Amino acid sequence: MRRLIFALTLPAICLTVQAEQTGRISGKVLDKAGKPIPGSKVNLKRTDRNWAKDLIPDKNGSFLQVGLDPAEMIMTVSAEGYVTQTETLKIPLGDVIIKNITLLTPAEAPKTGPQAAPEDPGDALNNEGRSAFNQAIPLYNEGKFGEALPFLETAYKTLTEAQVKLKDEKAKTELAPELLKIERVLGICMAQAGYKKEEAEPYLLKALERNPKDERVIAALIETSKAKSDQAAEQKYTAMLEAIQGPNPDVIYNKGVEAFNAGNAKAAKAQWLKVLEIAPNYAKAHYMMAMVEFGENNLKGTKTHLEKYLELDPNGKDAATAKEMLKDPSLKRIK
Known part of the structure; x- marks a missing residue:
């Protein structure tokens, strides 16, 4: 009997973490009553070079700008009928700065000196x-x-x-x-x-x-x-x-994959059998069971699980391999 030799490769997930090289600024522009101000504008201007940008708050008064260099900027917030506010700030590296602005009308603004602090400091x-x-x-x-x-x-x-x-x-x-x-x-x-x-x-x-x-x-x-x-x-x-x-078949299946990748086919088989007890139509578990059965030279079990896998997921990522295996005479003879 001619033996089938297949290389089973399980995909590994590689996570690449890239350090954030830019910062963000977000916030809201509201009036004294806490309502959005139609037509308000937030202008950002760098102090170290010629760069400026206008941000237009949405209907809720919210604004957001991402991808900012960690640099010093002058933020100017204005709206028709309101006193303009200007502030110098530093954009943080890989972080967000939140600035919520309350614009006052000339009648609401203090006559002299800086804007009065709210009565409640919180x-x-x-x-x-x-x-x-x-x-x-x-x-x-x-x-x-x-x-x-x-x-x-x-x-x-x-x-x-x-x-x-x-x-x-x-x-x-x-x-x-x-x-x-x-x-x-x-x-x-x-x-x-x-x-x-x-x-x-x-x-x-x-x-x-x-x-x-x-x-x-x-x-x-x-x-x-x-x-x-x-x-x-x-x-x-x-x-x-x-x-x-109730038992989660995805979690149990992944434990089987971990065991299989570690070279423990017996433990992997136990996990995948448990998956099929909970979810008999879990296609991937049938495919992996076929691989384990094949490794144990159980051709009948191999054929049974391959056919079930193709029945459940005929266009799955391993369907081509399953079909090729089933063409082999040693499996075709199995009843």
């Missing part, structure tokens, strides 16, 4: 933090955890400070649950972004204490456990998640 911080959180949420919902993270860090830091400085007890009370919400989302983003996993754990543990069935928090704790190479914790949180969701 108001500005409260507004800034909430604005940063609002910018983070769409990114978080889209799974862009790395992009959401700077906004969330700003929101958490600023609102924590605001809670200390606010004199309005009602505002303090309203802010407390918002901080807990931000703390949870911050922990999830840290765990999922890929570069602050271990720092996420304290936030996630507090969130889990408040809601022991929070699936996203538990999934994030699995990531922090992997980052710490804490297998006991990873198993614990995986069991918690499975108790809520």
